[in-house]
Amino acid sequence: MQTVALAKALIGLCLVRRSPDGITAGRIVEVEAYLQNDRASHAYGGRTARNAAMFAPPHRAYVYFIYGNHWCFNVTAERDAIHGAVLIRALEPLDGLPLMRARRASENDRDLCRGPGRLCAALAIDGSFDGCDLGAGRRLYLAPPVRPADRVRASARIGITRATSKRLRFYEAGNPFVSGPRSLSPA
DNA sequence: AGGATGATCGTCT
DNA sequence: GACGATCATCCTC
Numbered sequence: 001m002q003t004v005a006l007a008k009a010l011i012g013l014c015l016v017r018r019s020p021d022g023i024t025a026g027r028i029v030e031v032e033a034y035l036q037n038d039r040a041s042h043a044y045g046g047r048t049a050r051n052a053a054m055f056a057p058p059h060r061a062y063v064y065f066i067y068g069n070h071w072c073f074n075v076t077a078e079r080d081a082i083h084g085a086v087l088i089r090a091l092e093p094l095d096g097l098p099l100m101r102a103r104r105a106s107e108n109d110r111d112l113c114r115g116p117g118r119l120c121a122a123l124a125i126d127g128s129f130d131g132c133d134l135g136a137g138r139r140l141y142l143a144p145p146v147r148p149a150d151r152v153r154a155s156a157r158i159g160i161t162r163a164t165s166k167r168l169r170f171y172e173a174g175n176p177f178v179s180g181p182r183s184l185s186p187a
Numbered sequence: 188a189g190g191a192t193g194a195t196c197g198t199c200t
Numbered sequence: 201g202a203c204g205a206t207c208a209t210c211c212t213c
Contacts, residue, residue, distance in 0.1 A: 067195050068206025117195050
């Protein structure tokens with residue numbers, strides 16, 4: 001269950017994006033784990049061109065395009081041809097809010113990074129990041145927490161049609177930047 | 188070559 | 201709460 005351990009450990013970490021336009025960064029407050037033998041995983045059923053990055057070594061990006069509009073960003077978790085990844089579902093905006101507002105055209109700062117597609121828009125994450133390393137000094141990287149994770153809870157995952165009963169969504173309880181239906185927020 | 192599907196979002200009622 | 205947008209990807213013919 002390496003992927004689940006990573007999912008929980010990511011809560012509270014900072015995701016930092018350096019671009020020519022400036023720095024944007026947020027604190028991870030909500031994630032979902034997608035596992036080996038998980039019918040909801042893009043890699044269930046084997047490797048394809050799209051999901052190849054899911055088979056990459058840990059701490060790489062898996063970025064995919066969905067519903068004709070949105071990019072979604074994952075962190076890979078497993079080694080040796082095991083596929084596992086953690087979808088980043090929401091950030092608490094920390095840095096570069098004016099740039100996020102410009103990219104998102106959002107009325108409401110609470111919604112800047114609340115949702116997997118929204119946070120990719122706010123941080124300008126697209127398919128060019130698929131497979132990229134997320135180490136320090138990159139265009140996109142993970143950084144230590146500015147504030148430790150508080151009250152991490154689990155729930156069912158959102159927006160999927162298969163394996164709906166697995167409780168593989170993890171979020172910081174009470175954080176207003178967590179996404180999803182209110183009914184799912186309580187554990 | 189064509190059709191179904193989707194780890195979402197914004198808008199409307 | 202419901203629905204349409206919109207298109208890359210994958211599967212089937």
